[in-house]
Amino acid sequence: MTRILRPYGRLSLCAGMTRRGSRLVDIGTDHGYLPIELCLSGRIPSALACDINPLPLRSAEENIARFGLSDIIKTRLSDGLAEVASEEADDIVIAGMGGELIRDILSAAPWVKDGSKRLILQPMTRHAELTKWLYENGFEILRQDAAFDEGKYYTALAARYTGEPKDCDLLTSIIGALETENELARGFLHRSLNDLENRRKGDPSLICEAEKLKEILSEDQKHS
Secondary structure, eight states: OOOOOOOTTTHHHTTTTTTTEEEEEEETTTTOHHHHHHHHHSSSSEEEEESHHHHHHHHHHHHHHHHTTTTTTTEEEESSSOOOOGGGEEEEEEEEOOOOHHHHHOOOOOOOOOOEEEEEEEESSSSHHHHHHHHHHEEEEEEEEEEEEETEEEEEEEEEEEEEOOOOOOOHHTTTOOOOTTTHHHHHHOOOOOOOOHHHTOOOOGGHHHHHHHHHHHHHHHHH
16 A cells, blocks of 8 residues: 555554544645545545645645545635535544644534544644543543654544533543553653643642642553
């Protein structure tokens, strides 16, 4: 198979969470590499590649044409999901942007609250804010993993709407559904711990949460 994405990278993580045969919508598609690889592999039959800016969308169109996929991957100028209809999407990938922006994109599209839809989300920053919003707005995290890509740790998750909101404290929002004994997940959570310890210097209330996370990581290290 022709590989477009870096193996084991953050976008490969997203690709592996898509469902076979789904109609894919890729928000913030940039160069269009994610839908290109998924279509080349035969994992999905078609895709809609969206971006808010014309320049990256033009780049995606050129790449799609280069691989002979213009008939099955369409492009669209769209601010988040504003120009996408519910019936066009089974799996929705939103990757490469901050967790708060991803949250705002989902909030502006009420039709994502449909249990048949799968959200595949890869926040570059503020992942805890996104996780908290998902839990408190009735979404279930089906799977969450981490990747080490170009010298940094990232996380990606797959979620669906259940209509059952759950309370979410800070520690839960940081860990989400990550398996804390997994090496890559631990690397990502250590990065999160560093962020938390930096933030607690200006907010003493975070000291307790930082210590709890440190203890969890320490315990898992003993059993690994």
